[in-house]
Amino acid sequence: MALSRLLRIWWGGVLITSSLGALAQTAPPTDSLLLAAHRTVAVLPFEATVQLVQMRDLIYGSSTATSVANRQQQPVPPDAAQQQKQMEVAYQMQAYTLMQLQEKIPRHGYRVQWQPVEETNRRLDAAGITYAELARQPLSRLQQVLGVDALLTGQVMLYQPIPKSMALALRMMSNEPLLYGPSTVPPSQTEASLALYDCASNRQVWQFDFGRTGANALGPARLAPRLVKAALPSLPYCQRVK
Numbered sequence: 001m002a003l004s005r006l007l008r009i010w011w012g013g014v015l016i017t018s019s020l021g022a023l024a025q026t027a028p029p030t031d032s033l034l035l036a037a038h039r040t041v042a043v044l045p046f047e048a049t050v051q052l053v054q055m056r057d058l059i060y061g062s063s064t065a066t067s068v069a070n071r072q073q074q075p076v077p078p079d080a081a082q083q084q085k086q087m088e089v090a091y092q093m094q095a096y097t098l099m100q101l102q103e104k105i106p107r108h109g110y111r112v113q114w115q116p117v118e119e120t121n122r123r124l125d126a127a128g129i130t131y132a133e134l135a136r137q138p139l140s141r142l143q144q145v146l147g148v149d150a151l152l153t154g155q156v157m158l159y160q161p162i163p164k165s166m167a168l169a170l171r172m173m174s175n176e177p178l179l180y181g182p183s184t185v186p187p188s189q190t191e192a193s194l195a196l197y198d199c200a201s202n203r204q205v206w207q208f209d210f211g212r213t214g215a216n217a218l219g220p221a222r223l224a225p226r227l228v229k230a231a232l233p234s235l236p237y238c239q240r241v242k
Helices: 003-011 032-036 065-069 080-103 117-126 139-146 164-173 220-234
Strands: 040-043 047-052 150-160 188-198 203-214
Touching: 032 188, 032 203, 040 080, 040 117, 047 080, 080 117, 080 150, 080 220, 117 139, 139 150, 188 220, 203 220
Parallel strands: 040 150, 047 150
Antiparallel strands: 150 188, 188 203
């Protein structure tokens, strides 16, 4: 089964979100036998969807604050610049996620070795697997190319319908709380998911979902620490004291 189909399966889960950043949901019970056989794990570049509206993107049909706040941002096909931005976010999330996993080592350590991002990407390049082709690769081929037992994959969606500076200005003009409380200004959304796949069985063995709404979407440097911190308690590779 190609990785893209597996990703579509687990990305359909329900996210638990709040404006304060509370989250999350774990997948169905993990397969302990498959997980126990894992020794090396590679973190892949994330699948990224980025829609961050800039001031230059806004078309003003009215000068009133209400009309700007209520304007619905219609999704548009990504152009070359947006595709490049999404690829940058994909690789940044890959690097920052592994960095956070290595910095936030649980008390009793991991029982697997994490393949360095540089080695993972070097092997993908050597095999001629581009970012655009990555999600279509069978797990068996990725295992052969990367030489690992399991893959940690991710998806991220960053949606900011209105620039942060404008959102704050609109709240002030409407006498709304600047940070918390109800607002007529459409919120930004940050959603991310992690999933582990056992290469030998071609199965997903763990999943974690994260969601946040707020004044602005979280970039990779801020998102990855929160995502990893929230996911670690349920990550099946953390050593447990018997």
